[in-house]
Amino acid sequence: MKVVCVGGGPAGLYLAILLKRQDPSHDITVHERNPEGSTYGWGVTYWRGLLDKLQEHDPESARAVEEHSVRWTDGVARVGDLTTRHRGDEGFGIGRHRLLGLLADRARALGVRLEFESEPTEPPAGADLVVAADGVHSALRTRAAGHFGTRVTAGRNHYIWLGTTQVFDAFTFAFTETEHGWIWAYGYGYSGDHSTCVVECSPQTYTGLGLDRADEGEGLALLGKLFAGVLDGHPLIARSGASWQTFRTLTNRTWHHGNVVLLGDAAHTTHYSIGAGTTLALEDAMCLAGALRAHAVPEALAAYERRRRTELLSVQSAARYSAQWYENLPRYIHLPPHRMFALLGQRHSPLLPYVPPQLYYGLDKAAGQLEPLRRLKRWLGPRAARALHARSSARPDQ
Incomplete structure (x- = not known):
């Protein structure tokens, strides 16, 4: 089978790995619009359940991912000057750059062709299967948007994805009250010297603090002061092009059209506050690979969509309620910290x-x-x- 995958993120690379493992004679090419070694974002999170699935599907890549991950078992919430810590499930963090490098190396070793700075905007001729794994702004999906029935819903709160040299030893939540309302951060380590730090606030707080008008340096300086208690003197860092956004929940009426199928964020997005985006993308790849092993392409795409829609139902519900929890933070924030953290x-x-x-x-x-x-x-x-x-x-x- 000739497979063309557009998008060299976790979903596209892992699908290529799994298909090559199933049948080394498959002709598989992965196209990625960015240069090799470049990526957006900082670190990503996942939990033990994903690692178990990776081990089941490809032990070699699972070992590499676990070896380059950091882990934690505690959660910490800092509300103003009060802090509470609780033991929770085992969680993992890994740099997105490192994860993509590991998957790319594994794909190459299996015989997958990787084409960087390449972005087909139309389904390539001669392919038996075209996989649109090119993210929320998928060009392949957009050209047939009427068929896929794409719908995007913007969230209310503003957020920005940052990094820091402060290495958190637990998944850390920090809530700071200002005269314009509450602002909060989610922090987690992903390497021995860096952590991800996502900052979020309501629209009123965003404009009241002047974050809508501040340049990058001013914004980072203000956020650094607001979260000085958890940063412990370490700076917040922005990648080039980092900006405040509102989260876009993307759904599609159908995930396949002819021999084109949507994968990962091209098919669906879930709010970042449940930390499931990378996990869901990799699980999409596992499901699609399994369907292609059992069925011819047309039946496989239908089976993949049916199964993943069912599996995603509870996760998408959890993500909606999680986002709403933060949008209604004043309802919970004045509880005693241990109770607020429990909720x-x-x-x-x-x-x-x-x-x-x-x-x-x-x-x-x-x-x-x-x-x-x-x-x-x-x-x-x-x-x-x-x-x-x-x-x-x-x-x-x-």
């Missing part, structure tokens, strides 16, 4: 927005001790997610 961990719950926070905290604590309440909570969560999905699917523009 921060429950921010993906479809019940939380409708239950007074103190009452929810008490019920959640009791549910952790009583099996009938745990079963009720597990039963209610997926049903609320399905109901929300059903309402969304009924809209003509979905």
Whole structure:
């Protein structure tokens, strides 16, 4: 089979690896618009479950990724001058640049051709399969936008993706109150000398602090002062072109058209606050590779889309509720820090927005001790997610 993959991010590279492992005779080329070694972003996060899946699908790349990752088990929340720390699930961080380098090396070793500074904008002739893994602004998807039924919804809050030489030893949340409202940061290490630091705030805080008018240096200096308590004298760093944005949730009515299929952010996006973007992209690749092993191309693309839509339902619901939690931060921020942090961990719950926070905290604590309440909570969560999905699917523009 001749496969052309447009987009050399994690999804495109990992799909190429898996297809070559399934059948070395596949002719696979990955096109990437940027020069080799360049990338946006800082570090990405993932959890033990993804590492287990990587190990199952390609042990060699799984070992390389784990070897170059940092890990943590604690979460820290700093609210003003108060700090609380909790033990949580094992998490991992790896530099996006390092991750792409590892996957590119593995793909090359298996015989995949990598073409950098190359971006086909039309499906290449002669290919049996064309994979649009070229991100949220996918050129291949855009040229057939009417067929794919692309819909983009902008979030309310503003955010900026930064780095720092402060190496956090835990996944760190920092909330700072200003005269214009709250502003907060998510920080996590991804190497021995750098961490990612995503800063977010409401539109009112964004304009009130003058971040809409500040140049890069002024903005970084202001943010450095606001988060001095967790930065411990280390600077915030912006990559070239970094800017404040609002998150764009992207959906498509269908993910395939002829022999063209969407993968990763070209097909769907989920809010960064649940830290699942890279995981979902790699899982897309696993699913598509599995479908292509079992079916001819037309049936494989349909099977891939059906399965991934189902698997993404609960994740997309969690992402929506997580984003809404931050958009409604004043509802939770004045709770005692340990309670606020507990509800921060429950921010993906479809019940939380409708239950007074103190009452929810008490019920959640009791549910952790009583099996009938745990079963009720597990039963209610997926049903609320399905109901929300059903309402969304009924809209003509979905």
